[in-house]
Amino acid sequence: MIPLLFGITLVTFVVIHLAPGNPVEVQTEMSLKVTAQAKENLKRLYGLDKPLHVQYIDWLRRFVKFDFGKSFVDGRKVIDKIVERIPVTLSINILSMILIFIVAIPIGVLSATKQYSLFDKLTTVFVFIGFSTPTFWLALLLMILFGVNMGILPISGIQSLDVSGMSFTERIIDYAKHLILPVSVSAFGGIAGLSRYSRSSMLEVIRQDYIRTARAKGLPESKIIFKHALRNALMPIVTILGLSVPGLIGGGVIFETIFAIPGMGQLFYSSTMSRDYPTIMGILVIGAILTLIGNLIADITYALVDPRLRKKR
Amino acid sequence: MRLISIIFRRFLRNKLSVIGALIIVALFIIAVFAPIISPYDPTSIDVYNVLSPPSKEHILGTDELGRDLLSRIIWGSRVSLKVGFIAVGIAIVIGVFIGSIAGFYGGKIDGILMRFVDVMLAFPTFFLILAVISVLEPNIYTIMVVIGITGWMDVARLVRAEFFTLKERDFVYAAKALGVSNLRLMFRHILPNALSPVFVAATFGIAGAILTESGLSFLGLGIQPPEPSWGNILTSGKDNIEVAWWLSLFPGLAILITVLSYNLVGEGLRDALDPRLWEAEED
Numbered sequence: 343m344i345p346l347l348f349g350i351t352l353v354t355f356v357v358i359h360l361a362p363g364n365p366v367e368v369q370t371e372m373s374l375k376v377t378a379q380a381k382e383n384l385k386r387l388y389g390l391d392k393p394l395h396v397q398y399i400d401w402l403r404r405f406v407k408f409d410f411g412k413s414f415v416d417g418r419k420v421i422d423k424i425v426e427r428i429p430v431t432l433s434i435n436i437l438s439m440i441l442i443f444i445v446a447i448p449i450g451v452l453s454a455t456k457q458y459s460l461f462d463k464l465t466t467v468f469v470f471i472g473f474s475t476p477t478f479w480l481a482l483l484l485m486i487l488f489g490v491n492m493g494i495l496p497i498s499g500i501q502s503l504d505v506s507g508m509s510f511t512e513r514i515i516d517y518a519k520h521l522i523l524p525v526s527v528s529a530f531g532g533i534a535g536l537s538r539y540s541r542s543s544m545l546e547v548i549r550q551d552y553i554r555t556a557r558a559k560g561l562p563e564s565k566i567i568f569k570h571a572l573r574n575a576l577m578p579i580v581t582i583l584g585l586s587v588p589g590l591i592g593g594g595v596i597f598e599t600i601f602a603i604p605g606m607g608q609l610f611y612s613s614t615m616s617r618d619y620p621t622i623m624g625i626l627v628i629g630a631i632l633t634l635i636g637n638l639i640a641d642i643t644y645a646l647v648d649p650r651l652r653k654k655r
Numbered sequence: 656m657r658l659i660s661i662i663f664r665r666f667l668r669n670k671l672s673v674i675g676a677l678i679i680v681a682l683f684i685i686a687v688f689a690p691i692i693s694p695y696d697p698t699s700i701d702v703y704n705v706l707s708p709p710s711k712e713h714i715l716g717t718d719e720l721g722r723d724l725l726s727r728i729i730w731g732s733r734v735s736l737k738v739g740f741i742a743v744g745i746a747i748v749i750g751v752f753i754g755s756i757a758g759f760y761g762g763k764i765d766g767i768l769m770r771f772v773d774v775m776l777a778f779p780t781f782f783l784i785l786a787v788i789s790v791l792e793p794n795i796y797t798i799m800v801v802i803g804i805t806g807w808m809d810v811a812r813l814v815r816a817e818f819f820t821l822k823e824r825d826f827v828y829a830a831k832a833l834g835v836s837n838l839r840l841m842f843r844h845i846l847p848n849a850l851s852p853v854f855v856a857a858t859f860g861i862a863g864a865i866l867t868e869s870g871l872s873f874l875g876l877g878i879q880p881p882e883p884s885w886g887n888i889l890t891s892g893k894d895n896i897e898v899a900w901w902l903s904l905f906p907g908l909a910i911l912i913t914v915l916s917y918n919l920v921g922e923g924l925r926d927a928l929d930p931r932l933w934e935a936e937e938d
Contacts, residue, residue, distance in 0.1 A: 588779040
């Protein structure tokens with residue numbers, strides 16, 4: 343964990359210092375009046391007059407305290423800007439993970455138990471299309487269909503403009519309406535991936551001896567599938583969910599921008615456009631940490647569902 | 656050479672993969688002959704035909720500057736082909752190099768290189784790509800390089816795993832006994848035997864690179880207008896979402912069909928190259 347974190351900060355630091363010029367140039371390129379002396383002062387302020395390794399250690403020292411410096415754009419603390427964006431991104435990701443789970447696993451299980459059936463073939467086609475569809479295009483199509491043509495779902499933001507005049511339940515409904523499209527879009531690729539994965543995981547389990555044993559002793563098929571096979575097939579799937587965290591977070595850039603959702607992805611996009619390096623560095627590191635947490639959760643859940651790992655302790 | 660014909664025969668057996676391969680060939684032809692095929696100049700503006708829906712003159716309609724959508728999509732295929740192949744080429748060179756060294760030497764060198772792979776994998780890829788683009792100029796060359804240098808990790812892992820099993824084989828010991836240098840041993844003797852999973856990964860990688868490029872161009876961080884790319888045409892689709900559905904539908908279909916074809920070919924290649932599936936049908 344710790345060496346990984348160290349590596350993550352190092353890569354982030356290197357990426358940002360690839361920049362031709364430096365933050366001082368970026369800040370002063372607009373005004374011609376800035377004197378060389380003023381530039382020197384600014385440089386000293388950012389610590390840019392020191393050698394690179396000292397800069398890195400300084401940055402690392404502040405990073406431990408989650409101090410990523412101040413945004414070039416509005417002078418606010420980067421960590422504050424990020425923290426206020428995390429809840430939206432996280433809740434959309436959690437919702438889409440739940441959606442992925444409840445849609446993909448039944449699809450996978452059903453197509454595995456009915457291998458080579460029409461349903462199985464349709465699933466395979468769906469999986470390939472799911473892998474190949476650009477999510478932002480899917481988002482556009484859904485916006486045209488439900489937002490423009492049918493006019494039943496809002497196509498941007500996470501709440502309506504007149505939200506302050508609504509009652510609590512109206513607010514919840516409003517919120518839900520705004521989330522339907524973004525959550526489905528962000529879940530789409532994951533559903534394809536996980537249904538394929540759970541299908542092959544299930545197929546592998548079904549061929550095991552203990553399933554044959556269960557059949558031989560005359561257990562009803564439903565019990566075999568749901569009690570004996572599914573539990574074992576689910577184990578590797580749990581890790582996949584944890585490993586899909588970086589994809590979900592990274593994909594957020596595109597769909598949060600399309601749907602104008604004020605999450606981390608959108609913040610990252612706007613920081614990229616305005617070359618707000620402190621914010622970019624901060625989000626890059628936080629995104630990587632969230633990924634590590636996702637992996638950790640995957641490991642822990644895996645240990646929880648797999649009795650073989652439990653016994654070892 | 657017999658091996659190649661076996662692989663080819665096995666590939667032909669998968670009809671969907673063959674269709675995918677044919678589509679890819681067609682796309683190559685379209686990209687190469689874009690100036691001849693496209694009915695209009697993709698950048699010529701026609702103010703009298705702004706946002707006109709599909710018609711006889713403009714089969715797929717026109718965009719907000721009256722440019723012919725079909726022509727722009729045809730020219731856009733050049734971008735996706737170039738980015739797909741070159742980005743994946745870069746990824747493979749890096750991945751093969753790092754994977755070979757890690758797998759061949761093992762031990763400490765392997766440990767360090769694989770930790771580096773772990774670090775790179777910990778970043779949400781799209782974040783990393785955007786961060787690099789933010790410090791560089793967004794254009795087609797940046798995109799290729801950036802997708803390449805953020806996409807080599809899987810290849811490195813695959814090659815490393817192959818090296819681990821291959822380096823214990825007799826032919827490697829024989830070559831060693833003959834005094835073959837390490838470099839020659841790695842790249843002349845072992846590597847050719849480790850390449851089949853790399854081909855498969857490359858095919859899927861091209862699909863992924865095309866998707867990423869279109870996403871970046873869509874966000875305005877990739878190919879810059881007026882040069883047409885499927886992604887940046889979709890940006891005008893979004894800007895005119897209330898009035899011009901065709902600007903959103905067709906470029907996306909082009910992406911979907913292209914990416915789908917590469918994925919299908921990748922799938923076919925994987926089955927054709929997997930020796931475990933061979934025994935069943937020795938005839």
